[in-house]
Amino acid sequence: MPSSSSARMPSPRSVSPRYRVLLAGVFSQLLCIGVARFAYTPLLPVMQQQTWLSDAQGGWVAALNYAGYMLGALVAASIHSIRLKDSLYRLTLLLAVLSTAGMALADSFWLWASMRFVAGFSSSGAMLLASGLILHWLIQHRQRGELGIHFAGLGLGILVAALAVELMLRVPLGWQAQWWGFTALAAVLLVPAWLWMPRPAKPSEGSGHRHRQAAPPSRTFMRLMLAAYFCAGYGYVISATFIVAIVEREPLLAGAGNWAFALVGLAAAPAVMLWDLVARWMGYLGALITAMALQVVGIVLPALTDSLAGVLLSAVLYGGTFLGCVSLVLTMAGRLYPQSPARLMGRMTLAYGAAQIVAPALTGMLAEATGHYDTGLWLAGGFVALGAVLLAWLRRVDQTAQSLDAEAKVG
Template structure:
C-alpha cells in the first residue's frame, strides 16, 4: 500500500484550489469592476446583475453539492470546477457583451462552489479518515490569499493592461495554481473506516437546531455579499478616497488570509457558536463604518480589515461545524447549508446596485446588510445558549 501524502501537502492543494476558484474566478471581479465600468458601458446596476449571475451559479453548485453523496463523483466535479475557473476567467475577455459576461459569471459561480464546498468537503473527509484535527482554518486561508493575489495583480496591471487583457493575465496566473490543485489532492477513499480502522458515523443534530443555524447563515450571506461585490466601488465613490479602492480590497485579503486559523483557535477556547457570535458582531461594525460622515482613509481601511477578518471566519466555522456532524459525506450538508447563504446573495447585489443608481449612494444597502446581520447574530446567540449537539466522536478529536 502506498504511503498517504502529508496533510500539509493535501491542505496546500486545497489552498491553491481556493485561490483559483474564488480568488481568481470570483474575487478578481471586485477590483476589476471599476476598471470595467471606466472602459466599457458597464454601470452600477448591470455590475450588480453580473454579481447576481455569479451567485446564481454558486447556488446551483451548492444544490449539486447538496444532492450527491458519492465521493468519487464529487472528486470529478471538483476537477471540472478547476477547469471552469480557467475557462470562465478567460471568457470574460472575449467581447463587451452583458450576456457573455453573465454566462461567464454564472459558470464561475459553479466553479467557486466546486472549490469551496466540494473541495473543502473532500479535504475534511481526508483529514477525518487519516486522524488529523478537524479544522479547516489553514485550508480556508486560500480565500484570503486569493483576495490578496487578485488585488495586487489588478493594481500592478492596471497601468499597463486594458480590462480584457487583465482577465487573460489572470487566467495565466490561474494555470499555475491549477497544477497543484489538481495533482496534490488524493483521489477519495469511500471506505467507511478511518486509517486506524475506526468506523466513521454521521451524527446529525436536531431539526430545530439546524433550522436556526441555516437561518443565521442566510443573514451572514446577505451581510457578506454587499461588501464583497461593491467595496472597491464604494471607496472610489468618495472623492477624498479615489485611488484607494484596490488598497481597501488588498486589506480585506490580508486580514482574511490568517483569519480562519485565528478563528479556529478562538473556537477551541470559546466553542464554535460563541466564536461565531463574536465574528458576526465585528462584521456588523465593519459594514457600518463606511457609512459614517467624513469617513477617513484610516476608518475605511479598518472597516476593510474587520470585514476581511470576519466574513471568511464565519464561513469556515459554519462549514466545519456542519461537516463534523456528517464525517462520511461532509460536502453534502455543507452544500445544503450554503444554499441558505447563497439565496440571500442572489438578490442582494442586484438590489444594492439598483439602490445605488437610484439614490447615488450605497449607504442604504449597507444599513440593510447590517440590520440583517444583526438578526443573524441574535440567532447565533440563541443557538449558543442552547445545548449544542455532540458532533465529535473520539476519532474526530484526534490531532
Template sequence: MPSNNTRLKVLFAGICSLVLLMAIARFSYTSLLPVMLEQTSLDHAWGGWLATLNYIGYMAGALIAASISNLRLKDTLYRWGLILAILTTAGMGLADNIWLWTALRVISGLTSAAGLLLASGLILNWLLRHGFRGELGIHFSGIGIGIALLSIVAEIYLLPLAWQDQWYWLGAAGLILIIPAWLWMPRPPKVMPLDHQKKLRDNPPGKQFIQILTVAYFCAGIGYVVSATFIVSIINDLPGLEGQGAWAFALIGLGAAPACILWDYISRSIGHVGAMLIAYLIQVPSIILPALIVTVPSALISAFLFGFSFLGIVCIVLTMGGLYYPSKPAKMMGKMTLSYGLAQIIGPAIIGYFATSYGSYDFGLYIAAGAMIFGSILIIWLKLIEKKNFKAVLAEL
C-alpha cells in the same frame, strides 16, 4: 499513515484550488468591476445583476455538491471545476457583451462551489481518514491569500492594462495554480476501508438548531454580499477616497488570510457558537464604517475587519458541517451554502438598483449591518439552546 509533509501538500493543493476557484474565478470580478464600469458598456445595475447571476451559479453548485455522496464523483467534478474556472476567467475578456458575461459568470459561480464545498469535503475526508485533526483553517485561508494577492497584483501590475488584458492575465495565473491543485489533491480510493466507515459517525444537532443556524447564516450572506461585491466601488465613490478601493480589497484579503486558522483556535477555546457570535459582532462595524466615517483609515480598518470576520463565519459554519456529518460533510455544508447563496442572489441586484437610483451605497450598507445585528440575536438563541442541551446531558449522567 501519511507523513506530515504529505498532509501539508494536500492542504497546499486546497489553498491553490481556492485561490483559483474563489479568488480568481469569483472575486476578481469585484476587483475589476470599477475598470469595467469605466471602459465598457456595463453600468451599476447590470454590475449588480452579473454578481447575482454568479451567485445563482454558485447556488446551483452547492445543490449539486449537497446531493452527491460518491467521493470519486466529487473528485471528478472538482477537477472539471478547475478547468472551467480558467476558461470562464479568460473568456470574460473576449468581448464587451453582456450576454457572454452573463453565461460566464453563471458558470464561474458553479465552479466556485467546487473549491469551497467539494475540495473542502475531499480534504476533510482525507484528514480524518488518515488520523489528522479535522480542521480546515489552513485550507480556507486560500480565500484570503488569493484575495490579497489578486488585489495587490491588480493594483501594481494589471491596473495600466485594458480590462480585457486584465482578465487574460488572471486566466494565465490560473494555469499555474491548477498544477498543484490537480496533482497534490489525492484521489479517493475506489472502495472505502471498513474501519474508516466505522470511524466516521455522524452526530447531527437538533432540528431547531439547524433551522435557526440556517436563518442566521442567511443574515451573514446579506452582510457579506454588499461589501464583497461592491467594496471597491463603494470606497472609490467616497469623497476623498478615490482610487483607494483596490487597496481596501487587498486588506480584506489580508484580514481573511489568517482568519480561519485563528477562528479554529477561538472555536476550540469557547466553542463554535461562541466564536460565531464574536465574528458577527465584529462584522457589524466593519460594514457600517464607510457610511459613518468617510476617511481613509476608517475605510481600511473596515476592510480588514470585514475580511477577518466574514471568512471566519464561513469557516466556522462549514467546519461545523464537517464535524456534525463527517461521513458526508457536503450534506450540511451544501444546505448552509444554499442559505448563504440565496442572500447573495437577492442582495447584489437590490443594492445595485438603489446605487443607480440614489447614487450612493449607504442604504445597502445599512441593510447589511441590520441583517448582521439580527443574525447576532439568532446566534445568542443558539447559545441558549446549546446550554440547555448541555444541562440535559449532565442531568442524564
C-alpha cells in the same frame, strides 16, 4: 505508507502529506475564488469606466455569479460518491479557467452574465467539494479536522486579485487585457490544485474513521442555523462585491479601492486559523457570534465615515471575520456529518448563497437610485446583527449546538 498510528505522530512522513493536501485546497481557493470569483470585484470599477456597465447591471452580473454558486451547492449536496465528488472538483477547476477567459471575449452583458454563472458554479468546487475531500482525508487519516489553512487560500486569493489589478492598471492595461492576465494566472494555479489533491481511496470495511455514525442535527438547530447563515451571506456579499466601487466613489479616497480590497485579503488569510483557536476556547457558536458582531462594525463603517483610517479599519474587520464565519460553519458541518461532509455543507451554502443572489442586485439598484451605497451597507449590517442574535438564541436552546461547542473545546 504510514500506518494509522504513525499518522498521529509529528514526523515528516505524517506531516508532509497533510500539508500537501491542505495546499491543494489553498491553490483551489486561489483559482476558483481568488481569480474566477474575486477578480470581478477590483475589475468592476475598471469595467464601468471603460464600458457601458452601470451599477444596476454590475449588481445583476454579480447576482448571477451566486446563482451559479447555488447550483454548485445543490449538486455537491446531492452527490454521495466520494469519487464522483473528486471528479466534479476537477471539472470545476477547468471551468474556473474557462470562465475567466470568457470574460475577455466581448463586452456583452449576456456573455458576462453566463461566464459569471459558470465561475460561480466553479467556486463551489473550492468551497464545498475541496472542503469535503480534505475533511474526508483528514478524518480517514485520524488528523484534526480543521479547515483554517484551506480557507486561508481565499484570503490570499483576494489579496492576489487586488494587487494584480493594481499592477496591471499601472502598466496600464485595459479591462480585456486584465482578464487575459487573470486567465494566465488561473492556468498556473490549476496545476497544483489538480495534482496535489489525492484521489480518494475506497473506504475499507470496518475502517477506523467510520466508527462515528452521522446523526442528523435537531430541527431547531437546522432552522436557526440556516436562517443565521442566510443573514451572514447577505452581509458578506455586499462588501465582497462592492468594496472597491464604494471606496472609489469617495473623492478623498479615489485610488485606494484596490488597496482596501488587498487589506481585506491580508486580514482574511491568517484570521481563519485564528478563529479555529477561538473556537477551541469558546466553542463554534461563541466564535461565530463574536465574528459576526465584529463584522457588523466592519460593514457599516464606510457609511459612517469617509476617512482613510475608517475605510482601512472596515477592511480589516470585514476581512478578519467573514471568512472565519464560513470556515467555522463548514467545519461544524463536517463534524456533524463526518462520513459525507459535503451534504450538510451544501445545505448550509444554499442558505448563504440565496442571500448572495438577492443582495447584490438589490444593492446595485439602491446605489443607482440614491447615488451611494450607504443604504445597502446599513441593510447588510442589520442582517448580520440579526444573524448573531439568532445564533445566541440557538446556543441557549439547542442540545446539538451545546454538544458541538463542547466538542470544539475538547478538540
